[in-house]
Amino acid sequence: MIESNVSKQSYELLFEAINVGSKTHLKETLEYLLPSKKIADSNIGKKQIQYFESVNLIQQPYSNIVEIGCGDGELTKILSEEFPESNIIGVDRNKDLIEKNKRKFNQKNIQFICEDIQNESKKYFGDLVVGLHTCGDLTDESIDIVILSNSDIIITPCCYGKLTKNRYEYSKNNENIISKVKKLEGLQKQGRETYTDLIRESYRLLINIDRGLKLKTYGFDAEIVRLIPQKQIIKNKKQRLSTLNQTIIGTKQW
Numbered sequence: 001m002i003e004s005n006v007s008k009q010s011y012e013l014l015f016e017a018i019n020v021g022s023k024t025h026l027k028e029t030l031e032y033l034l035p036s037k038k039i040a041d042s043n044i045g046k047k048q049i050q051y052f053e054s055v056n057l058i059q060q061p062y063s064n065i066v067e068i069g070c071g072d073g074e075l076t077k078i079l080s081e082e083f084p085e086s087n088i089i090g091v092d093r094n095k096d097l098i099e100k101n102k103r104k105f106n107q108k109n110i111q112f113i114c115e116d117i118q119n120e121s122k123k124y125f126g127d128l129v130v131g132l133h134t135c136g137d138l139t140d141e142s143i144d145i146v147i148l149s150n151s152d153i154i155i156t157p158c159c160y161g162k163l164t165k166n167r168y169e170y171s172k173n174n175e176n177i178i179s180k181v182k183k184l185e186g187l188q189k190q191g192r193e194t195y196t197d198l199i200r201e202s203y204r205l206l207i208n209i210d211r212g213l214k215l216k217t218y219g220f221d222a223e224i225v226r227l228i229p230q231k232q233i234i235k236n237k238k239q240r241l242s243t244l245n246q247t248i249i250g251t252k253q254w
């Protein structure tokens with residue numbers, strides 16, 4: 001598995017690369033911090049791949065796995081099949097989706113709960129929290145939950161442009177980072193090779209390193225790995241690579 005350990009040093013390395021302002025330097029730094037997995041071209045383009053990637057990152061059995069923001073329940077279903085001995089709980093605040101999931105999936109070890117994790121007590125949280133495409137603050141709320149419940153976490157954030165500023169206390173540069181990432185998130189038309197994309201990915205990584213540092217402060221081992229990018233068809237029929245590719249892994253140490 002490719003992974004980069006979360007450290008203040010990686011934070012500084014990345015910040016320096018942004019400041020130096022050379023595309024090559026920035027690209028090399030990102031590749032060093034987040035090396036890519038090799039994957040057959042034929043497999044790229046299926047959202048399924050991100051589900052399986054997420055499942056592959058689970059390296060030990062867990063009794064209770066909670067998927068936050070489970071949406072249409074596809075990953076929840078795969079988790080229940082891959083880990084038949086575990087209880088799998090899919091949580092989402094969208095009532096319609098949860099009702100649909102309850103009708104659609106009948107695996108014995110699966111349960112769906114309609115809750116807004118911002119509001120509810122954390123009573124159902126298990127020993128592993130999984131999240132895929134956890135928008136904006138949902139990633140940070142999930143991190144807060146695992147800190148409270150001492151569970152491990154494997155989470156792939158998205159929608160960095162929706163983040164609120166005041167969550168970030170682990171880096172003095174965070175206000176700056178959030179405002180930069182908000183501006184860059186709007187620019188979706190390029191492929192991954194443009195300078196804007198490199199910078200946007202860097203800012204996302206800075207945010208995720210911050211999240212990892214928070215986990216470390218609370219006794220977790222933290223890593224960031226790169227999920228395989230997914231191709232998406234956009235309106236003009238051109239394909240682009242999704243930049244949803246950074247996954248944070250937090251493993252409780254003490």
Ligand SMILES: C[S@@+](CC[C@H](N)C(=O)[O-])C[C@H]1O[C@@H](n2cnc3c(N)ncnc32)[C@H](O)[C@@H]1O
Binds near residue numbers: 072
């Ligand atoms: C981008 S979707 C991802 C769905 C699914 N994980 C996937 O990969 O297809 C994010 C999901 O998180 C849910 N969500 C957002 N904020 C939430 C919250 N505070 N509590 C519970 N669910 C939330 C949304 O309803 C939505 O279904």
